Amino acid sequence: MPEKIGTSQEQSGKSADAHVDALDFDQLVEEAVHGSDQAFTLLWRNFQPRMVRYLAMFTNEPEDLCSEVWIKIATSIKSFQGDSKAFKGWIYTIARNAATDLARKKARGGTSVELDESDWIGENSTMVEVMDLVKRLPQEYAEVIMLRVVADLDASEVAEIVGKTQGNVRVLTHRGLKQLNEMLTMGGDGR
Amino acid sequence: MSTNGDFSLEDSEELIANLKSGKPSDFQQLRSALNLVAHVTELPPTSIPPILPSGIAQPVPIIPVKPANPRRTIVTSVIVMGMFASASLAAAAVTGIGPAPIVSIGHQTAKFVKGVAGAVSNVVTGGNADTAVTIPPVPTVPSVTLAPTGNEESSSDNSNNNEESNSESLKVTIPLLPNPLTTESKKSNEGKDGKSKEEKSHESQSPTQEDSTPSPLSALPTPSIKIETDHSENDDQTSPSISKTPSLPTALPSPIQSDDSSDDD
Numbered sequence: 017m018p019e020k021i022g023t024s025q026e027q028s029g030k031s032a033d034a035h036v037d038a039l040d041f042d043q044l045v046e047e048a049v050h051g052s053d054q055a056f057t058l059l060w061r062n063f064q065p066r067m068v069r070y071l072a073m074f075t076n077e078p079e080d081l082c083s084e085v086w087i088k089i090a091t092s093i094k095s096f097q098g099d100s101k102a103f104k105g106w107i108y109t110i111a112r113n114a115a116t117d118l119a120r121k122k123a124r125g126g127t128s129v130e131l132d133e134s135d136w137i138g139e140n141s142t143m144v145e146v147m148d149l150v151k152r153l154p155q156e157y158a159e160v161i162m163l164r165v166v167a168d169l170d171a172s173e174v175a176e177i178v179g180k181t182q183g184n185v186r187v188l189t190h191r192g193l194k195q196l197n198e199m200l201t202m203g204g205d206g207r
Numbered sequence: 208m209s210t211n212g213d214f215s216l217e218d219s220e221e222l223i224a225n226l227k228s229g230k231p232s233d234f235q236q237l238r239s240a241l242n243l244v245a246h247v248t249e250l251p252p253t254s255i256p257p258i259l260p261s262g263i264a265q266p267v268p269i270i271p272v273k274p275a276n277p278r279r280t281i282v283t284s285v286i287v288m289g290m291f292a293s294a295s296l297a298a299a300a301v302t303g304i305g306p307a308p309i310v311s312i313g314h315q316t317a318k319f320v321k322g323v324a325g326a327v328s329n330v331v332t333g334g335n336a337d338t339a340v341t342i343p344p345v346p347t348v349p350s351v352t353l354a355p356t357g358n359e360e361s362s363s364d365n366s367n368n369n370e371e372s373n374s375e376s377l378k379v380t381i382p383l384l385p386n387p388l389t390t391e392s393k394k395s396n397e398g399k400d401g402k403s404k405e406e407k408s409h410e411s412q413s414p415t416q417e418d419s420t421p422s423p424l425s426a427l428p429t430p431s432i433k434i435e436t437d438h439s440e441n442d443d444q445t446s447p448s449i450s451k452t453p454s455l456p457t458a459l460p461s462p463i464q465s466d467d468s469s470d471d472d
Contacts, residue, residue, distance in 0.1 A: 048260070051260050051261065052260075053259040053260060053261050056256065056259060056260055057255060057256055057259070060256040061249070061250045061252075061254065064250055064254075064256075065247035065248055065249060065250060066247050068247075069244070069247050083257040086256055086257055086258065087257060087258050090256070090258045090259060090260050090262075090263055091263055093260055094260070142243055143243040143244065143246075146240045146241075146243050146244050147244060149240070150244065161241075162244070164223055165223060165226060165241050165244055165245045166244060166245050166247070168227070168245075186216060186219075186220065187216065189219055189220075189223070190214075190215075190216040190218075190219040190220075193214070193219045193222065193223075193237065193241075194214045194219070196237060196240070197214055197234055197236070197237040200236045200237055200240055201236065
């Protein structure tokens with residue numbers, strides 16, 4: 017069943033976007049694959065904030081890394097084959113690989129990838145605290161939680177991205193949420 | 208639904224599912240936290256992506272590059288190889304370090320260049336370049352092969368035929384050697400030239416045959432004759448028998464004859 021993109025209706029200020037508003041997500045992906053700049057722009061507006069949030073788990077400059085990810089997406093979108101569901105998993109796989117490469121480079125350089133609160137100016141401080149708690153979780157726990165909560169992917173899609181089974185993803189999600197819940201109830205000192 | 212202390216796998220899945228629907232559930236603190244993380248600020252409608260597919264699809268202008276000219280490539284490679292070879296040979300000749308063939312070739316090349324340079328310098332300074340270059344390889348041949356008396360021009364002719372291929376200077380020295388040297392040269396000829404005594408005795412005992420054969424001295428170049436006669440005249444002064452050589456006046460040009468007459472006087 018095609019998924020409607022709610023943001024395109026909210027961002028229909030331009031006349032050029034009016035044509036794309038009526039399109040469902042599958043048509044949007046198809047047009048973007050065939051080289052439509054309007055469809056690609058709408059997809060970018062829909063996925064960019066969530067992707068930045070997801071990449072914030074890996075780096076202190078998620079916007080820069082997200083721009084690199086979208087450049088890669090635009091470069092190789094013509095070779096994409098699949099529906100809208102596969103498209104979501106595809107772009108987050110690209111984002112995850114880019115984050116992994118960046119983390120590897122920073123690990124070689126000896127720089128830390130710990131979250132800095134100064135990078136979250138203008139955001140809700142409570143959200144910063146929650147993100148700090150999520151980053152304190154083990155990497156595999158935090159990643160599946162972010163993919164399922166922020167990227168809004170189900171267990172099967174996350175399993176394809178991280179290379180695990182659905183059951184394993186469910187278990188990792190449960191363990192992560194349980195540990196996060198313990199941190200919240202203990203005031204952030206749950207470790 | 209479980210309490211906060213008993214958080215099961217089903218609870219976690221239900222919690223995630225209720226985040227989308229907005230249904231209230233237990234674990235309110237965890238749910239609100241996840242809502243905070245999941246809530247994102249939408250981008251303004253004027254925002255544009257960092258790059259568009261149409262921007263990538265534009266062909267990159269290719270800088271025209273001239274194809275390699277094969278002729279120029281060959282010439283350049285030959286020049287470079289020649290420079291490298293000459294440098295390696297020069298280094299091997301100077302230092303003597305390197306593979307033996309290269310060192311030997313380097314030494315030979317150095318000798319050749321030295322000889323050519325000497326010849327050129329002789330030509331420039333007015334000296335005789337041919338003698339400077341060609342005499343050193345055959346230093347002893349004239350004293351060995353040239354033992355003709357005036358009566359033995361035929362045998363000397365045979366020896367000259369063998370030596371004509373070497374140099375013209377040998378032709379000149381043949382008639383100018385004094386007669387007393389003929390005995391020594393005969394001995395050496397018997398050993399080296401392989402000529403039998405019978406042949407030479409026959410040649411010496413038949414002067415009539417010599418008269419019938421044309422004198423080889425008539426074909427000799429005049430400038431070299433002048434040089435050799437000067438030396439022979441100086442040598443002849445020590446030996447009175449040289450003045451008896453009969454064939455010289457016939458072959459010598461007139462200036463030489465005048466010199467001889469003046470010396471005799």
